[in-house]
Amino acid sequence: MSKKIIVIGGSAAGPKAAAKARRMDEFAEITMFQKGPDLSMASCGFPYFIGGFFDDRNKLLCTPAGAVRDPKFYWNAKGIVAKVNTEVTRIDRQHKKVEFTDLMTGKKGSQSYDKLIISTGATANMPPIPGSDLDGITNLQSMQDADYLRKIRDEGKIKKAVVIGGGLIGIETLEALHLAGIELTMVELLPQLLTFLDWKMAKLVQNYLKTKANVITKNGVAEFKGENGKITGVKLQNGTEIPCELAVVAIGVRPNIGLAKEALLDIGSLGGITVNEYMQTSDPDIYAVGDCCEIKNIITGKNVLAPYGDLANLEGRVAGENVIKGNVASFPGTIQTGICKLFDYGIGITGLSETKAKEAGFDFVKVINASPDKPGFMDGKMLITKLIAEKESGKILGAQCIGPGDVSKQLAIWATAIKGNLNVEDMVNADLPYAPPFSLAIDHSIASAHILQNKMNGVFEGISGVDLMEKLNNNEDIFLLDVRGPDEYEQTRLGLGETLIPLGTLRMRLDEMPQDKNMEIITYCKISLRGYEAAVLLKAHGYTKVKVLEGGITAWPFDKEK
Structure with a gap:
């Protein structure tokens, strides 16, 4: 007798689970219920459809071969x-059936x-305001x-908009609306945008974003103002009013667990459905996948909410196999890798931030590396990476890159x-592909490992801009040494x-350095490669407290003179 498989939800994880189940069993009866009109939407592509990167909305619903994923x-x-x-309204676990309503006919x-x-x-x-x-x-x-x-983009009538929330979706939505020629303000309640990044990295993103839009942090929305039923502005908690004709609220999501909760399935402390490594709920015949469930963070062992499209598909694949074959496939969890695009910038993280x-409870070391991704003669572009590793073992814990x-x-x-449990020593001689169109001879990632290795070995002592x-600010007695050229210094x-x-004149000008060789000296340049060489030189001449400003001028998160 053929198995009867029901999938509730037709966005990402559900269709993947259904398709995998079919590949495991040609004769299973598989039904997928979707509350909305569309199936298998590439929701991560929404901002790029809005921004005009492509015009055919069906591309969000298509297979790689161009077939629209509809019921047919x-x-x-x-x-x-x-x-x-068609909305599933109830799960009857006792009789192993679901109840549903056709939203078009009411049947x-x-x-x-x-x-x-x-x-x-x-x-x-949505804020309750x-x-x-x-x-x-x-x-x-x-x-x-x-x-x-x-x-709204195509009509071109709206001139001012506010994006509320500085997370991934907010950032991507702001870019999309900016491309439509709309004047934009981003409002974030917390002290920084992109809270998965550490403050300094997020501040660098914010500094860049300010060249494109108005950015307000540490201030939330108190009220939406309107006339004749339409929004005319946003009032902030400090009383400021921002005129606008559009507000996009992007302050995160919460797991959709109504059906599971009513069916008395276990719900985790974070508000998501509890699942094991097989994506199985507290009912052995019911599995849960995607944004509605909690999954384990591989590094910390604690449950997290990780609403990412790639993870949803991976989880769906595991569940689809297990409903047919038994619990033969497992999903180990996530290291919460995420990335977004903001105009010319890429912004992302994998593993743990310093805060996390x-x-x-990790004892860790950290460094910041600012350097290009390719040689200058191949139009290399700047990258800033913050790398974090466990102090004793050197095990890589996390990396942020912008x-x-x-x-x-x-x-x-x-x-x-991180997934391979590699440490810093594993990475300092990593055999990565090299040719000038693709990377430096020592790839940016390997250079980051070199800096961290030097720091762990006591060869390099760095200090962050923060x-x-x-x-x-504490009025400590510090000698700041900029070893760039005069032309660079005049620019910023x-x-x-x-x-x-x-740097080229430092050996001849050591008499201009402090006479007290125990005074703290901070050296830097554009990316602090020359700063590091200056620090080595000064230590060789007896200076005992020399540190390098990690990432140099490039990674400085505060205002600079220009």
Whole structure:
């Protein structure tokens, strides 16, 4: 007798689970229920549809070969019954059936299952403040939201908009609307954008974003203002009012667990469905995948919410195999690798940030490397990487990378290193592909490992811009040494009373250095490669407290003189 498989949810994880189940068993009866009208939407592509990177909305629903994934496609190509505009309203665990309603006709029905996969996704958060029901306020969670914002772009009537929330979706939505010629303000309640990054890295992103839009942090929205049912502005908690004709709310999502909760399935402390490594819930015949469930962070061992499209597909693949073959496939968890595009910048993280490493109780070392992704003669672009490793073992714990260079490549290298339990020593001689069109002779990632190795071995002593500024604010006696050339110094400088002595003249000008060789000296240049060489030179001449400003001028997160 053929197995009866039901999948609730048709966005990412659900269709992947259904397709995998079909490949495991040609004769299983597989039905997928989708509350909305569309199936297998590439939701991560919504901002790029809105921004005009492509114009055909069906490309968000297509296979690589160009076939639209609609119910007809699922039946003809995969033998899967896909019911759209159909909401599952109840899971009856005792009788192993689901109850559903056709949203177009109102007709109700029920269907039995042997195995059930819940893929109900997440719901966008909306602040509980006055005016939330005004026209012109939207999220970017569904195809309908994407259609609405694309229409706004195409019509070109809206001049001012506010994006509320400085996370991944907010950042990508802001870029999309900016490309439509809309004047934009981003509002973030927390002290920084992109909270998965450490403050300094996020501040560098914010400094860049300010060249494109107005950015407000440490201030939330108190009220949406409107006239005749339409939004006219946003009032902030400090009383400031920002006129606008559109507000996009991107303040995160929460797992959609209504069905699971009513069915008395176990729910985790973070509000997601509890699953084991097989994506199996507390009911052995029910699995859950995607944004609705909690999964384990591989590094810390603690559960996290990780609403990422790639993870949803991986989880769906595991569940699809297990509902047919038994629990033969497992999903180990996540290291929470994420990336986004912001105009010319890539921004991403894999593994733990410094903040998360502290919370997890790790004793770690960190460095910042600012250097190009390719040689200058191949139009290399700058990258800034923050690398974190366990102090005793050297095990890689996390990497953050931003800049106009190839951020994706760097994150892929470090994500693989983390999953492979590699340490700093493993990475200092990594055999990566090299040719000038693709990388430096010593790839940016290997250079980052070299700096961290030097730091762990006591050869290099660095200091972050944040820590340096704290010392200066505390009026500590520090000698700042800029070893760039005069032309670079004239273009931009820290403006903190630093002394300019170009590296090429330092040996001849040691008499201009402090006479007290125990005085703290901070050396730097554009990316602090010359700064490091200056520090080595000064230590050789008896200076005992020499540190290098990690990342140099490039990674300085505060305002600079120009």
